[in-house]
Amino acid sequence: MDLIQAVKLYIIKMTEDCGPGMKVLLMDKTTTSIVSAVFSQSEILQREVYLFEQLTSTSSSDSMYHMKCITFLRPTSENISLVCKELRNPRYGYYYIYFSNIISKTDIKTIAESDIQEVVREVQEYYADYLAISPHLFSLNIPSCGQCLSWDPLQLTRSTQGIISVLLSLKKNPLIRFQASSKMSKQLAEKIKVIFSKEENLFNLKQGDIQPQLLILDRREDPVTPLLMPWSYQAMVHELLTINNNQVDLSHIEDIKPDFKKVLLCAEQDDLYKQNMYKNFGEIGEIMKSLIDDFKSKAKNHQKLDTISDMKAFVENYPQFKKMSGTVAKHVIIMEQLSCYVTKKNLLEVSELQQQIACDIQSSQHTQKIRELIEKNIPDEEASKLVMLYALKSFSKDSNRELTSLIQLLKSKKVSEHWIELVHDVMKFQSKIILDNENTLKNAKQITKRFYKVKIFHY
Amino acid sequence: MNEPGEENIVLEGFLCPICKVDFGLDLKLFLHFQEAHSEDQDLVKSFKDLFGKAKEKILKNDIGKKEERHYVWEPQEIGEVQSHFEYFKHCRNKWVEHFVMETNKTVVRLEKLLCNLPQDPNKRKIHEQTIVHWLDGTDVTRCPDCTKSFNITRRQHHCRLCGSIVCHECSCFLPLSKAYETINEPGKNPMNSIAQSLPSFRLCVHCGEVLENREQTKYRDQKPLMCDYYDKIVECRNKIENDLLIKFNQTYNLLKEGESSYLTEANKIRSDIVKLAETIDALSNRILKLENDTNSSNVTTKNIRLAMIQCVQSTVLAIPALPSLKEIEEIAQRKREVAEARLRNGQDTNKPKMSPSVSKRHNTQKNEIKLILEDGWSPVTNANVNSENPVVEQMNIIKNYIKQAKEAYRFDEVASLERNLQELNEEYFKMQNGSRNMSDYSTKN
Ligand SMILES: [Zn+2]
Numbered sequence: 001m002d003l004i005q006a007v008k009l010y011i012i013k014m015t016e017d018c019g020p021g022m023k024v025l026l027m028d029k030t031t032t033s034i035v036s037a038v039f040s041q042s043e044i045l046q047r048e049v050y051l052f053e054q055l056t057s058t059s060s061s062d063s064m065y066h067m068k069c070i071t072f073l074r075p076t077s078e079n080i081s082l083v084c085k086e087l088r089n090p091r092y093g094y095y096y097i098y099f100s101n102i103i104s105k106t107d108i109k110t111i112a113e114s115d116i117q118e119v120v121r122e123v124q125e126y127y128a129d130y131l132a133i134s135p136h137l138f139s140l141n142i143p144s145c146g147q148c149l150s151w152d153p154l155q156l157t158r159s160t161q162g163i164i165s166v167l168l169s170l171k172k173n174p175l176i177r178f179q180a181s182s183k184m185s186k187q188l189a190e191k192i193k194v195i196f197s198k199e200e201n202l203f204n205l206k207q208g209d210i211q212p213q214l215l216i217l218d219r220r221e222d223p224v225t226p227l228l229m230p231w232s233y234q235a236m237v238h239e240l241l242t243i244n245n246n247q248v249d250l251s252h253i254e255d256i257k258p259d260f261k262k263v264l265l266c267a268e269q270d271d272l273y274k275q276n277m278y279k280n281f282g283e284i285g286e287i288m289k290s291l292i293d294d295f296k297s298k299a300k301n302h303q304k305l306d307t308i309s310d311m312k313a314f315v316e317n318y319p320q321f322k323k324m325s326g327t328v329a330k331h332v333i334i335m336e337q338l339s340c341y342v343t344k345k346n347l348l349e350v351s352e353l354q355q356q357i358a359c360d361i362q363s364s365q366h367t368q369k370i371r372e373l374i375e376k377n378i379p380d381e382e383a384s385k386l387v388m389l390y391a392l393k394s395f396s397k398d399s400n401r402e403l404t405s406l407i408q409l410l411k412s413k414k415v416s417e418h419w420i421e422l423v424h425d426v427m428k429f430q431s432k433i434i435l436d437n438e439n440t441l442k443n444a445k446q447i448t449k450r451f452y453k454v455k456i457f458h459y
Numbered sequence: 460m461n462e463p464g465e466e467n468i469v470l471e472g473f474l475c476p477i478c479k480v481d482f483g484l485d486l487k488l489f490l491h492f493q494e495a496h497s498e499d500q501d502l503v504k505s506f507k508d509l510f511g512k513a514k515e516k517i518l519k520n521d522i523g524k525k526e527e528r529h530y531v532w533e534p535q536e537i538g539e540v541q542s543h544f545e546y547f548k549h550c551r552n553k554w555v556e557h558f559v560m561e562t563n564k565t566v567v568r569l570e571k572l573l574c575n576l577p578q579d580p581n582k583r584k585i586h587e588q589t590i591v592h593w594l595d596g597t598d599v600t601r602c603p604d605c606t607k608s609f610n611i612t613r614r615q616h617h618c619r620l621c622g623s624i625v626c627h628e629c630s631c632f633l634p635l636s637k638a639y640e641t642i643n644e645p646g647k648n649p650m651n652s653i654a655q656s657l658p659s660f661r662l663c664v665h666c667g668e669v670l671e672n673r674e675q676t677k678y679r680d681q682k683p684l685m686c687d688y689y690d691k692i693v694e695c696r697n698k699i700e701n702d703l704l705i706k707f708n709q710t711y712n713l714l715k716e717g718e719s720s721y722l723t724e725a726n727k728i729r730s731d732i733v734k735l736a737e738t739i740d741a742l743s744n745r746i747l748k749l750e751n752d753t754n755s756s757n758v759t760t761k762n763i764r765l766a767m768i769q770c771v772q773s774t775v776l777a778i779p780a781l782p783s784l785k786e787i788e789e790i791a792q793r794k795r796e797v798a799e800a801r802l803r804n805g806q807d808t809n810k811p812k813m814s815p816s817v818s819k820r821h822n823t824q825k826n827e828i829k830l831i832l833e834d835g836w837s838p839v840t841n842a843n844v845n846s847e848n849p850v851v852e853q854m855n856i857i858k859n860y861i862k863q864a865k866e867a868y869r870f871d872e873v874a875s876l877e878r879n880l881q882e883l884n885e886e887y888f889k890m891q892n893g894s895r896n897m898s899d900y901s902t903k904n
Pocket residue numbers: 475476477478479480491492495496
């Protein structure tokens with residue numbers, strides 16, 4: 001059950017369905033990122049796809065009747081009318097149309113009635129309606145799915161469609177379980193359930209002995225974890241440098257080589273990354289060091305390689321090394337950036353205190369330590385995150401007074417208004433939770449939740 | 460199979476994650492969890508020390524040799540699909556029939572209009588009106604297409620093909636020359652040059668579209684020069700991938716077994732592949748150099764070129780250099796020596812024949828291996844054969860271990876030993892590069 005593989009298989013099938021010949025891939029904005037998340041350009045070129053086009057109202061009018069057109073779109077009403085327009089004046093020889101999700105009969109009829117020249121050869125649903133980020137992780141690229149603790153109806157639909165397509169692409173008909181304390185989880189579960197019963201035939205799947213489970217959890221149930229500093233490689237890169245569609249933007253680094261302004265971090269194409277993305281920072285440093293040491297011994301060089309900057313210098317001084325292992329060079333640069341941030345932001349100390357606050361309910365010593373760190377001029381976001389953590393973890397009456405004085409300290413350190421507002425938001429959120437639940441009940445839930453997490457990984 | 464309806468029950472409430480009983484209340488679940496699943500409480504406790512250890516690791520880099528966890532993904536088949544093509548065709552056929560009828564009607568009218576078309580404007584108007592009934596415009600106050608009302612500046616016009624009323628903006632013109640082309644009688648127009656100067660037919664947008672569509676389909680079968688080149692490229696690729704590469708690998712393996720007589724043939728196949736790869740390279744370069752009138756064609760030709768460069772590179776990588784005649788003869792010589800040694804030892808009465816057929820050779824190999832095991836070849840008795848290579852010796856020892864382990868039903872050990880053997884095998888292949896006596900050991904037993 002590999003999500004990347006699932007999307008790949010669909011796209012490979014598309015290129016096979018239309019037989020040999022030159023092909024163009026006509027997509028929308030979303031399907032373009034779905035395809036590019038799993039296929040490199042050279043891979044798709046070898047499948048005879050030589051042109052990539054986005055279907056928009058301003059598409060070019062260049063006609064190429066000798067090409068077969070694989071049309072891969074989300075079934076939105078906008079796309080339906082664009083396809084109709086395309087078919088009334090077809091630019092390509094034949095059309096093989098694939099929708100990434102369930103499409104209504106009415107829409108099929110509308111498209112059919114636009115195909116007067118009879119150029120359509122295939123109309124199918126191929127459920128690749130999600131961005132496969134890694135074999136077990138997908139995203140729908142929704143920046144924000146709700147407002148004021150309830151669903152944005154558009155995003156609720158998109159999320160439902162996304163999950164439905166994941167299930168169909170993996171051929172799973174699961175039992176739905178959701179976090180009952182969350183209204184949003186419940187709404188999503190119900191929406192999915194409606195589709196299960198509406199599309200009974202589609203979900204009439206062969207199942208193994210054990211019925212899979214779909215677990216819907218509300219991320220807000222655990223506001224603590226996102227505030228903690230992660231130390232595994234991929235998570236750190238995302239936290240400190242941000243990974244966007246498998247890309248890391250390094251253009252902000254001074255005198256960075258043009259090749260490394262934007263680097264691709266894709267486990268599918270980078271074995272070093274694939275093997276180490278979940279290892280922790282220290283381990284990665286060690287691995288990098290041994291990789292370079294290995295080369296060094298071959299090159300009979302006696303440079304010292306004790307720090308990551310040494311490593312960087314070494315890599316830069318060895319053009320042939322760079323050529324031999326461009327990937328290593330890329331990771332060395334990223335590691336250097338990470339270690340630079342760790343020092344600059346005092347992250348080891350910050351992280352240690354974060355963990356202490358997160359685990360320890362007695363908060364008396366914490367405020368002092370938070371104060372000390374803020375005095376050391378740690379960055380705005382780290383300072384505010386510590387105060388937020390404290391707000392989430394302290395329940396006594398004293399803590400309110402402490403919080404007020406901590407916020408005062410933040411203000412005196414000229415922490416930006418945006419962060420102070422976030423601290424207030426977290427406090428409001430926390431007081432609501434305290435109203436909703438008694439402490440003991442909350443603990444029980446956390447145990448359950450921890451167990452849920454373990455289950456997710458198995459799935 | 461289960462009823463899908465029943466399967467999809469949405470469970471909710473305070474369920475115990477282990478026994479899935481609903482406890483109704485957080486607190487009850489908490490208590491149940493403490494009583495019934497106390498072993499899982501370790502999870503909670505262990506969390507506290509976690510960071511201490513992690514920090515140590517981060518700082519001191521003390522990585523033990525811990526077991527690597529590798530997820531092995533099961534082989535996967537394509538997900539669900541649903542085709543709508545049958546329904547699509549059903550809808551399309553109905554519509555296309557209707558449309559074809561309409562097109563035919565329009566073309567027939569056009570034919571009638573063009574037949575004996577008078578040149579005089581007034582006579583022409585009467586002719587047009589006798590063929591197509593013009594709609595009476597007295598009650599039409601708005602253009603049916605754009606719904607703008609008619610007045611002195613927006614006058615009524617009649618479509619010459621269907622007689623309907625439209626405004627100027629919602630009409631188009633069909634030049635007479637094009638009209639003759641449409642009814643497939645461009646030669647029948649006697650006054651071609653005069654016809655150019657004659658006024659065109661005014662048509663409504665609908666009739667214009669019908670004729671336009673008919674025109675378009677005529678050009679659909681035209682193929683640019685690029686296609687010819689591309690078809691040739693595909694032909695070359697198929698020849699390489701489905702024929703020559705397979706033949707090359709077969710003869711290459713024979714050479715590696717000391718069959719020097721195949722050297723000429725192998726050389727020929729190799730040069731054929733290289734020639735075809737060069738052709739692909741040249742053709743794709745020609746495609747790249749073609750004059751393109753559109754941006755899309757430019758992108759396409761560039762991508763074809765890119766794909767073909769990749770293809771040529773991987774093809775060339777797939778055909779290694781051939782061994783020299785001397786090297787092949789050395790292999791053959793070694794093989795002969797081994798065979799003689801075996802004869803002397805009286806171990807092998809069944810001298811393997813030099814058969815060109817690869818499959819046959821596999822059979823003999825298997826027989827030999829059987830002999831080895833049944834005769835209880837031990838590393839000691841075969842010292843003369845194996846001493847030339849310590850890897851072979853090691854492999855024999857491991858084979859022996861595997862046999863013993865199997866007898867003792869220690870299958871986990873069998874598995875790990877077999878992995879070892881596999882590694883040694885690969886190592887040996889690399890070292891010996893195809894000598895005959897090695898292939899005695901190449902099949903795992
Ligand atoms: Zn239980």
